[in-house]
Ligand SMILES: Nc1nc(=O)c2c([nH]1)NC[C@@H]1CN(c3ccc(C(=O)N[C@@H](CCC(=O)O)C(=O)O)cc3)CN21
């Protein structure tokens with residue numbers, strides 16, 4: 001993923017010092033894009049070891065429509081703990097908006113069903129997308145994530161918020177807009193997650209995985225990640241692993257972590273970094 005490392009270097013070279021909500025401080029650039037053809041391998045970083053289980057289980061959790069950390073914890077994932085209430089609640093974040101967008105009449109719209117239906121029945125459509133930015137449920141900026149969740153608002157507003165799909169020549173491509181991107185910790189997760197989602201949708205809709213495109217708004221490095229970034233940039237990227245799906249589940253909602261097989265992943269060691277809350 002040379003383009004990812006290029007983005008890190010770009011932020012180091014061109015980033016402007018900005019304060020941020022968490023009080024940590026960032027170097028930031030605005031508006032960047034990179035792309036990866038899934039035929040060239042699975043985009044999991046090789047310049048530091050990533051925990052694919054957290055990434056896949058988080059995606060399965062979104063698709064369950066789940067917004068409580070209980071299921072994540074039961075499945076060995078702790079990346080959402082800092083924002084949840086004592087009972088694990090995060091308010092109507094990603095999973096709720098993806099699968100149960102609330103309607104005026106008190107009903108729910110499943111945006112994922114819509115995408116699957118379009119890919120199968122209207123693949124030339126230019127409207128194959130789903131969106132997480134439900135303005136009515138955004139957090140109150142004066143309150144903590146836990147207070148927001150307890151009040152029925154999102155603990156955090158979505159960062160990866162607009163997913164658009166495109167079919168040509170039997171291949172499925174996907175573009176994701178990330179309004180705010182923690183480029184050392186969050187972006188590697190968001191990239192691999194988009195790749196897995198694209199592979200799942202392609203399998204369900206009898207398409208081949210195509211390209212993924214990541215477009216980022218505020219693309220930042222937290223001030224307490226800079227040492228780690230330099231260490232990563234000093235490492236030589238290795239060849240990408242492959243990810244196989246070993247079974248065709250009945251629907252997009254029936255994938256399990258055990259259905260994925262990661263081959264030839266030979267990364268440099270993990271680099272720990274504190275997450276800004
Ligand atoms: N500041 C910030 N960055 C994020 O990327 C982020 C948030 N907040 N809040 C909501 C979610 C949670 N996400 C997270 C949270 C933590 C890690 C993290 O600490 N990753 C470690 C490994 C931790 C583990 O696997 O248990 C890493 O080294 O990648 C990654 C993504 C992505 N999001």
Ligand SMILES: O=c1ccn([C@H]2C[C@H](O)[C@@H](COP(=O)(O)O)O2)c(=O)[nH]1
Nearest residue numbers: 021157159160180181182186187190
């Ligand atoms: O999937 C995700 C979720 C979150 N992030 C990062 C981006 C920011 O650093 C924080 C969110 O803070 P805001 O003040 O709401 O922008 O989390 C990410 O990169 N990817």
